[in-house]
Structure formats: C-alpha cells, structure tokens
Amino acid sequence: MKRERVPRLTIGLALAAALSLALVSAEENPAAFRIGLIPEMNVFEQVERYRLLAEYLSGQIGQPIELTMLSRYGNIVQRMERKEVDAAFLGSFTGALASAQLGMQPIARPINLDGSSTYWGYIFVRRDSGIDDVREMRGTRLALVERATTAGYVFPVAFFQRHGVGNIDDYFSEVQFWGSHDASIQAVLSGKADVGAAKNTIWEHLIREDPRVGSELGILATSPKVPSNGFFLSPDVAPEFGARIRSSLLDLHQTSEGAQVLANLRAKGFVSTDAESYRPVLDLAKDAGLDVLTYTYVNR
Amino acid sequence: MKRRLVLAFVVLFALLVAGVSTSIFYLWQSSGELRQVVEAHEVEELRQSLSLRLLRSKQDLQASGTVFANELDDIIANVQALDSSVQTCFDCHHTPRRTRELEQIASLLKVYKTQYSTFITAFLNSDQRLELQLEAAATADQISGLVSEMLLSATPALRQRTRRALAELHRSRQVLLVTLLLTFAAAILLSTGLVRSVTGPVTRLADTARRLSAGELGLQIQHQERHEMGELMDAFNEMSVTLEADDERIKNHSARLTRLNEALLSLHASAEQSRLLDGLAQAVQELIDAEVWGSVVESRGIGGVFVIGLGFMGETKPTYLGGVSLRTLKQCWNHSQYSSGREGPEGGAEWPLRAWPMEVRLRNYLIAWIELNGELQGALIAANKRSGDFSEEDGELLSALGHGAAQVMENLHLVRELQAEITLLRERGRHRQQDASTPSKAEAGGTPQTVPGRHPS
Structure with missing residues (x-):
C-alpha cells in the first residue's frame, strides 16, 4: 500500500506544480489581443505599416497585441467565427459585411495624409492599350482585387453594370483576382491584364515608389468616396476596453510617439466612425447588385 | 626629505x-x-x-x-x-x-x-x-x-x-x-631607495643618540643630508655640544663648590686673624681664576680705617698694602653681597677704593663684602679675570667665601672674649685664694679690686 502511495503522491505534486506554473505564466503573459489585417497591399509591407501601431496600442492598453494577416479579404468572417481575431482593420466593404453579418463595431478610421478620411476606387488601363471606354474593354483581361473589396470589386462591378455589362465573366476574356490593390495595378502595368481596378491610396503610394504607374497607366473611372479602412471591434470585446482603444487611437496624433506611428501608417490621425458612415458602400453594393446581409463570400 | x-x-x-x-x-x-x-x-x-x-x-x-x-x-x-x-x-x-x-x-x-x-x-x-x-x-x-x-x-x-x-x-x-x-x-x-634614504639617517641618528645617552657627550654625526633630515642632524649635533658644555660647566661648578667647602672648612680651622687672612688669600686664588687677589680688613691700630692688601695670584703675601676709610667702603658696599666693575668704553675699569695701586691695568674686579650683624667687617677682592668677565657664579662664590670669613671672624672674636673671660675667672680665683690665706686685709676694710674686661654679649 505504502509503495503505491509514493508514486501517486509524486504525480499529484508534479501536476499541482505544473498547474501552478501554468497559472503564474498565464498571469504574467495575458492572452494577446489579436488584430486582423486585410491584404490591402503587399502583405509584408502591410504588416510593417501596422507594426508600430500595434506596439503603441499594446503599451496603452497594457496587453500584448498580435497582428495577424488575413490571406483573403473575406476571411474575416471565418476567422471571427473561429474566435481567432478580436478586432480588425477592414476595408469599407469588408467592414460593412462584418458589421452587418457579425455585429462588429467600427470605432475609428484613419485620416489620410491629404486630410480626408475616405478613399475611392479607380478603373484604369495602360495608356498604350487604346482602351478609352467600356465598349473597348470587351474581350480583354480584367484585373480585380478581391470579391470583398469596394474599390477592387464592388465599384467596378457597379460601374460595369451601369454601362450595361451585366456579367463581367462573360464580357471579359478573363477576370483575375490578384488579392491586393498593388498586385492588381502591377498586373496591368506588367501587361498581365488589360483593365484593372484598385483604390486610390495604394495607387498614389505606388506612384511614389514606381513613377511608371502614373506615366504608363491611365484612369478611366473614379468611384464615389467611401470611408477609409476602419478599425472594427468584435462584439465580444468589453465596451470599456473598446473605449480605451478608441481613445488611444483618437489621441494618437497628440504624442511624439504617436506621430511616428502615424508616419509609419501614412496617416495624419484617426477620427471616430460608426456603421452609418458606411452608407455610401451599401449604396455602391446595391448598384452592384450585392446585399451585404446575405452576401456570401466565397474564395475562388 | x-x-x-x-x-x-x-x-x-x-x-x-x-x-x-x-x-x-x-x-x-x-x-x-x-x-x-x-x-x-x-x-x-x-x-x-x-x-x-x-x-x-x-x-x-x-x-x-x-x-x-x-x-x-x-x-x-x-x-x-x-x-x-x-x-x-x-x-x-x-x-x-x-x-x-x-x-x-x-x-x-x-x-x-x-x-x-x-x-x-x-x-x-x-x-x-x-x-x-x-x-x-x-x-x-x-x-x-x-x-x-x-x-x-x-x-x-x-x-x-x-x-x-x-x-x-x-x-x-x-x-x-x-x-x-x-x-x-x-x-x-x-x-627601496626611498626607504633607505629615510631609514639610513634615522638609524645613524638613533645609534649616535644611544652613544650620547651612554655618556659620549659632544659626539657629532657627519652627514651630507640636506633639508629636514640634515636640519635634524645639525640640531642633534648642536644639542650634543650644548650637553657637553653644560656637563663641563656643572662639573666645574661642582669642583668649585667642593673647593669652596674645603676652603671654608680650612677657614673655620683658623685660630688667628693672620691665619684667616692667609687662608682667605689662598681660597680666593683657588676659587677665582683671576690675576689679582686681595682683602680688606679693619685696622687694629687705627679705628675706622681698613687695610687693603692686594697681591698677584700665586703669591701668598700681598704686594700692596694700603688703607681706606670705613666711609669710603660703606659707599661702595651699599649692603650688597658683592660689587663688580668692568672695562668701560674708554679702556680700563674704575677702581672704587681710591686709585688702583697695582702695576697691571685693571680690566675688571669683584668685591665680596664681609658683613656681620649688619656691620661691615671687610671685603674679599678678585681682579682681572683671566678669561672674560667675572660671572655671577664668581660673585656668589666670593660672597660665600666672604660670608664664611665673617663667621670665622665672629668665632675668633667669641674665642677671644671667652679666653678673656677665662683669664678673668682664673684671676679672681687666685685672688680669692690669696684672700683666704690673708683674711686680715679684708677684714681691715680694704675695697674689692675689679679687673677690667668685657663681658660676653
């Protein structure tokens, strides 16, 4: 009897010690607050853009923050369902979807360097392509971004519908989804596509890096302004915690550290935002024949 | 250093x-x-x-x-x-x-x-x-x-x-x-060099100090050190010389005191005035290193006149004898233990007791007064110190000799009075014996005869 007690006691003590260590470790390292990023542009640069902001917010809220890249715009729905993200910087259409379908709350959105807090979409072609209007686009290759982007999908679909193109798959010889705005622009620039769609902020950023974008590509259409990529909180996040994050974002421009964060983010600051700000997106989606409440994002 | x-x-x-x-x-x-x-x-x-x-x-x-x-x-x-x-x-x-x-x-x-x-x-x-x-x-x-x-x-x-x-x-x-x-x-x-340079002189100094304390007074340290250590050695050498000189002085003083004591004992053994004067002459010569010695004693023959006797050292009898009045002496005495004088700027010292009678020039002098019961009895003289001037010690020695002489004089005086008394008593005894053998004379109404003489005071 006594011989059996010793190993049991040892195992019990070891388990208790392991449990204590795990509890202590959990106390010392609270669970990270995970912020999802959409592949608006080159995923590596996108993560780098938000790195300083994550560090800053981590210091402000006293909790580690992890950035996680969503490989697809629409992946936010699946990741939210799996409780893998607590918040996300979402494009206007993805944000509208997340708000309508998941109950995510927009709390702030960045102010661009030109002072606006909106963006818009472009439809562009190579200047040497000879394409000047929609009619001349028939049978060409169309480069889009993603099925859950405003500038890279909703706007061109709406635009083409207004110009009598009911089904882009039939009208164009090939519809490509490049996954990010810069890839879409690069596709047209490199000749892999003839017509492209992307958002203006990435367009302007690429022009600074590669002047050929401005000189070799020409814009044929511009979308209405929609809210810039906003910061959305999961409905599971406590309101007071959300308020702290919102406050930190809105006050970001007031500190020198915040100024560095904003410079890295290529923004001037943050403004408060709410679901109503996304009305233009919903209108655009309606023009495109999309209902954000029932829209099912499919990777393809 | x-x-x-x-x-x-x-x-x-x-x-x-x-x-x-x-x-x-x-x-x-x-x-x-x-x-x-x-x-x-x-x-x-x-x-x-x-x-x-x-x-x-x-x-x-x-x-x-x-x-x-x-x-x-x-x-x-x-x-x-x-x-x-x-x-x-x-x-x-x-x-x-x-x-x-x-x-x-x-x-x-x-x-x-x-x-x-x-x-x-x-x-x-x-x-x-x-x-x-x-x-x-x-x-x-x-x-x-x-x-x-x-x-x-x-x-x-x-x-x-x-x-x-x-x-x-x-x-x-x-x-x-x-x-x-x-x-x-x-x-x-x-x-090492620094330690040697410090401890070397210190060791030498300590060794020399030990020899000095063992009696080698006047010992000198030969050194070439400068600064503090050199100064210390110089001071040590100076101290050694001073100690030797003081020791010599103490020894001399002690010897003179011994001689004074012996001289006083010798004086006390004097039974006569003439022997006293001889003893004083010898004592002055022994105690004081001077060329001329002398004494002043009251003349027996003439009242109020004192005889000055001066002689050269080595001689037992005075070369010069002269007289001086009590008044002159008292003027010089002034109830002091001794009087002294030295060569002035003009050369030669001024002799207070009339003119200087000796053949040598008077350079300095010392007169110790012999006083008894407040009365001047005479003086002892030393003149022309062989080396330098007479010191205070010379004055005190000569004064002590004079004081001894005064006591001896008093003793001689008392002895003389005692002898006279004894003689008187003997005379009376003899007369009484004579009277006892011839009672008729007394009974015949003769007056008693008194013998002149002084009673002891």
Missing part, C-alpha cells in the same frame, strides 16, 4: 600612470580589433541567418498550397526577419563593392516580397499561380546566389582577420605582462 618624498610619490604615480596608460592603449587597440572581428563574425552570422531565412522562405514558397505549408503569419514573420537582416547589414561598415551587393540584395528582396505577396493573395488559375511561384523562386535563387557569393568571399577574409586579431591580442598580452613587470620592478627599486 619632504621634497624627496613628494618627488618619489610623483615618480611612482607617473610610473603607475605610464603603466596603466600603456595597458589601456594596448587593451584599447586589441579590444578594438577584437570588437571589429566580433562584429565581422556577427555580420557573418547575419549573412548565414540571411541565407537560412531565405532557404526557409523558399521552402514556404514551394510548400504553399500543400499540407506542409506554414501559417501566413509565420511566412510573413520569416520574410520580415529576412528584410530586417538585410537592413542590419546596411548598418554595418562595408566596402563600396559589398554595399553594392547589399543594395542589389535589398532590391531583389523587395521584388521577391512583391512577387511572394502576389502569389499569396492572388486568385489565379494554376498556370498563372505556377508562373508567379516560379518568378518568386527565381528571385529567391538570385538572392541566394548573391548571399552565398558574399559568404564565400567573406569567410577567408574573416578567418585571416581573426588570426590577425588573435596575434594582436597575444602581443598585447605580452606587452601588458612586460609593462606590469617593469612597473612592479621600478616601484620596488624606487620604494
């Missing part, structure tokens, strides 16, 4: 500073070289890390879409680390050629990131995806080739540089050891 000590400490300090400076210089040099080598090794490590990360990224790229694919966040983290490695490489100092190579790698890496990102995010058909994948892989191969080339060219150079740094370190170690030994030896030599 103080200066020597300060100088020694300054030299020691300078040696120390020189040693430390040399050590620091060589440490600085070798550590600088080592630091550069360590940095070069870090760079090497960075290059290897770059190479490994690139390899991993290529694996991620190839495994994309398979079950072996990594999470997107891991892929991004690895590529960002790759980027960070290249940026770190830029922070280091490089040759222009190496900088160009790094710039080329950075440029290719940017292209690779764009291609890889597009491959990750794009929804394209399998051919297009394969094309993107191959493009990205080709770029990765290009970067890999450049990094490998850098590694190959840098490794031998680094190895050679490491060998050089280690040789420098070895040399520095030797220099440090030699510097340490030299500084230590110099410090020991300097300290």
Whole structure:
C-alpha cells in the first residue's frame, strides 16, 4: 500500500506544480489581443505599416497585441467565427459585411495624409492599350482585387453594370483576382491584364515608389468616396476596453510617439466612425447588385 | 626629505600612470580589433541567418498550397526577419563593392516580397499561380546566389582577420605582462631607495643618540643630508655640544663648590686673624681664576680705617698694602653681597677704593663684602679675570667665601672674649685664694679690686 502511495503522491505534486506554473505564466503573459489585417497591399509591407501601431496600442492598453494577416479579404468572417481575431482593420466593404453579418463595431478610421478620411476606387488601363471606354474593354483581361473589396470589386462591378455589362465573366476574356490593390495595378502595368481596378491610396503610394504607374497607366473611372479602412471591434470585446482603444487611437496624433506611428501608417490621425458612415458602400453594393446581409463570400 | 618624498610619490604615480596608460592603449587597440572581428563574425552570422531565412522562405514558397505549408503569419514573420537582416547589414561598415551587393540584395528582396505577396493573395488559375511561384523562386535563387557569393568571399577574409586579431591580442598580452613587470620592478627599486634614504639617517641618528645617552657627550654625526633630515642632524649635533658644555660647566661648578667647602672648612680651622687672612688669600686664588687677589680688613691700630692688601695670584703675601676709610667702603658696599666693575668704553675699569695701586691695568674686579650683624667687617677682592668677565657664579662664590670669613671672624672674636673671660675667672680665683690665706686685709676694710674686661654679649 505504502509503495503505491509514493508514486501517486509524486504525480499529484508534479501536476499541482505544473498547474501552478501554468497559472503564474498565464498571469504574467495575458492572452494577446489579436488584430486582423486585410491584404490591402503587399502583405509584408502591410504588416510593417501596422507594426508600430500595434506596439503603441499594446503599451496603452497594457496587453500584448498580435497582428495577424488575413490571406483573403473575406476571411474575416471565418476567422471571427473561429474566435481567432478580436478586432480588425477592414476595408469599407469588408467592414460593412462584418458589421452587418457579425455585429462588429467600427470605432475609428484613419485620416489620410491629404486630410480626408475616405478613399475611392479607380478603373484604369495602360495608356498604350487604346482602351478609352467600356465598349473597348470587351474581350480583354480584367484585373480585380478581391470579391470583398469596394474599390477592387464592388465599384467596378457597379460601374460595369451601369454601362450595361451585366456579367463581367462573360464580357471579359478573363477576370483575375490578384488579392491586393498593388498586385492588381502591377498586373496591368506588367501587361498581365488589360483593365484593372484598385483604390486610390495604394495607387498614389505606388506612384511614389514606381513613377511608371502614373506615366504608363491611365484612369478611366473614379468611384464615389467611401470611408477609409476602419478599425472594427468584435462584439465580444468589453465596451470599456473598446473605449480605451478608441481613445488611444483618437489621441494618437497628440504624442511624439504617436506621430511616428502615424508616419509609419501614412496617416495624419484617426477620427471616430460608426456603421452609418458606411452608407455610401451599401449604396455602391446595391448598384452592384450585392446585399451585404446575405452576401456570401466565397474564395475562388 | 619632504621634497624627496613628494618627488618619489610623483615618480611612482607617473610610473603607475605610464603603466596603466600603456595597458589601456594596448587593451584599447586589441579590444578594438577584437570588437571589429566580433562584429565581422556577427555580420557573418547575419549573412548565414540571411541565407537560412531565405532557404526557409523558399521552402514556404514551394510548400504553399500543400499540407506542409506554414501559417501566413509565420511566412510573413520569416520574410520580415529576412528584410530586417538585410537592413542590419546596411548598418554595418562595408566596402563600396559589398554595399553594392547589399543594395542589389535589398532590391531583389523587395521584388521577391512583391512577387511572394502576389502569389499569396492572388486568385489565379494554376498556370498563372505556377508562373508567379516560379518568378518568386527565381528571385529567391538570385538572392541566394548573391548571399552565398558574399559568404564565400567573406569567410577567408574573416578567418585571416581573426588570426590577425588573435596575434594582436597575444602581443598585447605580452606587452601588458612586460609593462606590469617593469612597473612592479621600478616601484620596488624606487620604494627601496626611498626607504633607505629615510631609514639610513634615522638609524645613524638613533645609534649616535644611544652613544650620547651612554655618556659620549659632544659626539657629532657627519652627514651630507640636506633639508629636514640634515636640519635634524645639525640640531642633534648642536644639542650634543650644548650637553657637553653644560656637563663641563656643572662639573666645574661642582669642583668649585667642593673647593669652596674645603676652603671654608680650612677657614673655620683658623685660630688667628693672620691665619684667616692667609687662608682667605689662598681660597680666593683657588676659587677665582683671576690675576689679582686681595682683602680688606679693619685696622687694629687705627679705628675706622681698613687695610687693603692686594697681591698677584700665586703669591701668598700681598704686594700692596694700603688703607681706606670705613666711609669710603660703606659707599661702595651699599649692603650688597658683592660689587663688580668692568672695562668701560674708554679702556680700563674704575677702581672704587681710591686709585688702583697695582702695576697691571685693571680690566675688571669683584668685591665680596664681609658683613656681620649688619656691620661691615671687610671685603674679599678678585681682579682681572683671566678669561672674560667675572660671572655671577664668581660673585656668589666670593660672597660665600666672604660670608664664611665673617663667621670665622665672629668665632675668633667669641674665642677671644671667652679666653678673656677665662683669664678673668682664673684671676679672681687666685685672688680669692690669696684672700683666704690673708683674711686680715679684708677684714681691715680694704675695697674689692675689679679687673677690667668685657663681658660676653
């Protein structure tokens, strides 16, 4: 009897010690607050853009923050369902979807360097392509971004519908989804596509890096302004915690550290935002024949 | 000594500073070289890390879409680390050629990131995806080739540089050891010299002090020291001379006191005035080192006149005899123990008792007054001290002799009175015997006869 007690006691003590260590470790390292990023542009640069902001917010809220890249715009729905993200910087259409379908709350959105807090979409072609209007686009290759982007999908679909193109798959010889705005622009620039769609902020950023974008590509259409990529909180996040994050974002421009964060983010600051700000997106989606409440994002 | 000590400490300090400076210089040099080598090794490590990360990224790229694919966040983290490695490489100092190579790698890496990102995010058909994948892989191969080339060219150079740094370190170690030994030896030599220079004179001083305390008064230390130690030795020599002189003086004084005592005992043995005068003459000659001695005694024949007798030393009888009045003597006496005079600016001393009768010039004199019961009884004279002037001690000795003489005179006086009394008593006894044998005369009415004489006071 006594011989059996010793190993049991040892195992019990070891388990208790392991449990204590795990509890202590959990106390010392609270669970990270995970912020999802959409592949608006080159995923590596996108993560780098938000790195300083994550560090800053981590210091402000006293909790580690992890950035996680969503490989697809629409992946936010699946990741939210799996409780893998607590918040996300979402494009206007993805944000509208997340708000309508998941109950995510927009709390702030960045102010661009030109002072606006909106963006818009472009439809562009190579200047040497000879394409000047929609009619001349028939049978060409169309480069889009993603099925859950405003500038890279909703706007061109709406635009083409207004110009009598009911089904882009039939009208164009090939519809490509490049996954990010810069890839879409690069596709047209490199000749892999003839017509492209992307958002203006990435367009302007690429022009600074590669002047050929401005000189070799020409814009044929511009979308209405929609809210810039906003910061959305999961409905599971406590309101007071959300308020702290919102406050930190809105006050970001007031500190020198915040100024560095904003410079890295290529923004001037943050403004408060709410679901109503996304009305233009919903209108655009309606023009495109999309209902954000029932829209099912499919990777393809 | 103080200066020597300060100088020694300054030299020691300078040696120390020189040693430390040399050590620091060589440490600085070798550590600088080592630091550069360590940095070069870090760079090497960075290059290897770059190479490994690139390899991993290529694996991620190839495994994309398979079950072996990594999470997107891991892929991004690895590529960002790759980027960070290249940026770190830029922070280091490089040759222009190496900088160009790094710039080329950075440029290719940017292209690779764009291609890889597009491959990750794009929804394209399998051919297009394969094309993107191959493009990205080709770029990765290009970067890999450049990094490998850098590694190959840098490794031998680094190895050679490491060998050089280690040789420098070895040399520095030797220099440090030699510097340490030299500084230590110099410090020991300097300290020994300093200790010797301090303890040598002190030891000699202590030895001499011991001999001095053993009785070798007047002992001198021969030295060449200057400053404090020299001054101390000079003071010691001076003290030794002073001690010897004081000892000599005490001995002389003691001898004179002994002679005075003997002279006084001899005087007390005098039964007559003439013997007293002879004794005084001899005592003055023995006690006072003068050319002329003398005495003044009351003349027996003429009242109120005193006889001055002066003679040269070595003679027992005075050469000159003369008289002087009590009044003149009293003017000089003035109830003092002794009177003295010395040669004035005009040359020669002024003799107070009439004119100086001797054949030698009077240079100085000493007159000790003999006084008894407040009355002047005479004086003792010493004149022309053989060396210098008469001292206070001479005055006190002569006064003591005079005081002794006064007591002897009084004793002689008492003896004389006693003898007279005895003679009177004997006379009376004889008369009484005669009267007893012839009673008729007394009974016949004769008057008693008185014998003149003084009663003892």
